[in-house]
Amino acid sequence: MVPDSIIIVNALALFILIALFLATFFLLRRKVSIQVIPLLVGIAFFIIFSLVLEQGLHSIVLQPNAQGQITLMNTHPLFYILYGIFAAGIFEELARFIAFKLLKQGYANFGTSLAYGLGHGGIEMLIIGGGSLLGNLVISILLRNPNGQLAQELSPSIIQALQNTSAGEIFYVVIERFPVLLVQICLSVLVWVAVNKTKQLWLFPLSITIHALIDLPGAMVQVGFLSNYVVLYGSLYLMTAGLIFFTMRILKNNELYPLKKGLP
Numbered sequence: 725m726v727p728d729s730i731i732i733v734n735a736l737a738l739f740i741l742i743a744l745f746l747a748t749f750f751l752l753r754r755k756v757s758i759q760v761i762p763l764l765v766g767i768a769f770f771i772i773f774s775l776v777l778e779q780g781l782h783s784i785v786l787q788p789n790a791q792g793q794i795t796l797m798n799t800h801p802l803f804y805i806l807y808g809i810f811a812a813g814i815f816e817e818l819a820r821f822i823a824f825k826l827l828k829q830g831y832a833n834f835g836t837s838l839a840y841g842l843g844h845g846g847i848e849m850l851i852i853g854g855g856s857l858l859g860n861l862v863i864s865i866l867l868r869n870p871n872g873q874l875a876q877e878l879s880p881s882i883i884q885a886l887q888n889t890s891a892g893e894i895f896y897v898v899i900e901r902f903p904v905l906l907v908q909i910c911l912s913v914l915v916w917v918a919v920n921k922t923k924q925l926w927l928f929p930l931s932i933t934i935h936a937l938i939d940l941p942g943a944m945v946q947v948g949f950l951s952n953y954v955v956l957y958g959s960l961y962l963m964t965a966g967l968i969f970f971t972m973r974i975l976k977n978n979e980l981y982p983l984k985k986g987l988p
Contacts, residue, residue: 726864726868730887730889733895734861735861738857741849741850741857741901741902744902744905745842745905748846748905749763752835752839756835758836758839758842759835761839762831762835762839762840763840763842763846766823766840766841766842766845766847767846769819769844770816770843770844770847773818773819778812778816781811782811785807786804786807805943805944805949808943809939809940810932810936812935813934813936814932816844816911817915817931817932819844820911820931821915821928824836824837824919824920828919828920836916837916841908841909841910842909845904845905845912849901853897863878864886867883903961903964906964906967907938911931913975914934915931917974917975917980921978934967938964941959
């Protein structure tokens with residue numbers, strides 16, 4: 725049986741994650757009057773490009789076995805890292821570029837970049853972060869009955885992993901996913917500027933590179949090149965702060981002023 729404390733922490737972390745998404749939505753809606761259509765486009769394009777197209781390419785290139793193990797990760801870890809970070813960067817930034825081209829006709833205002841970024845990053849946060857927390861929460865609750873069908877059918881390793889999970893490890897999801905949401909919004913702003921402002925197309929390939937660099941520490945953890953979570957999350961927060969600063973400079977250079985109504 726999973727301890728009650730773990731169930732409570734899982735539920736709390738899930739609540740915080742949803743609250744952060746909603747707080748960001750209402751803040752942007754109040755300050756910038758973001759529209760729903762670009763937000764929905766962000767959700768749809770993340771699902772199409774990241775969860776369908778990118779994952780389809782992964783199944784061809786990485787060829788995971790039935791247990792999800794990837795031979796390339798062990799045989800050629802450097803290639804695995806480079807492939808993984810640039811595949812994510814190319815697919816997601818291309819999704820933004822195409823989306824903003826399509827939205828340019830009826831939704832060309834600056835708020836579109838924030839709405840799309842919130843949709844793109846928000847659904848990622850809820851599916852990846854919230855999905856794992858919700859799954860663990862449901863399984864933990866069902867395992868309260870040690871003689872139930874789930875307890876009998878579920879792998880002992882999964883049950884043991886849930887039982888041995890600490891509260892801090894559960895909150896890693898929140899610690900990781902919120903700065904990633906901010907990264908997704910900033911990258912959306914950069915690509916929007918690339919599409920809608922003259923002589924700013926260079927920001928599109930730069931956004932791919934930035935995306936890849938931010939994904940690098942996580943990819944290094946996957947292959948065992950990095951195991952220190954202080955370094956992992958410290959680098960994530962530092963790069964997020966740097967990206968926010970850079971994005972604000974780009975907005976200033978293009979005479980765009982976020983979080984004020986009446987934006988061009």
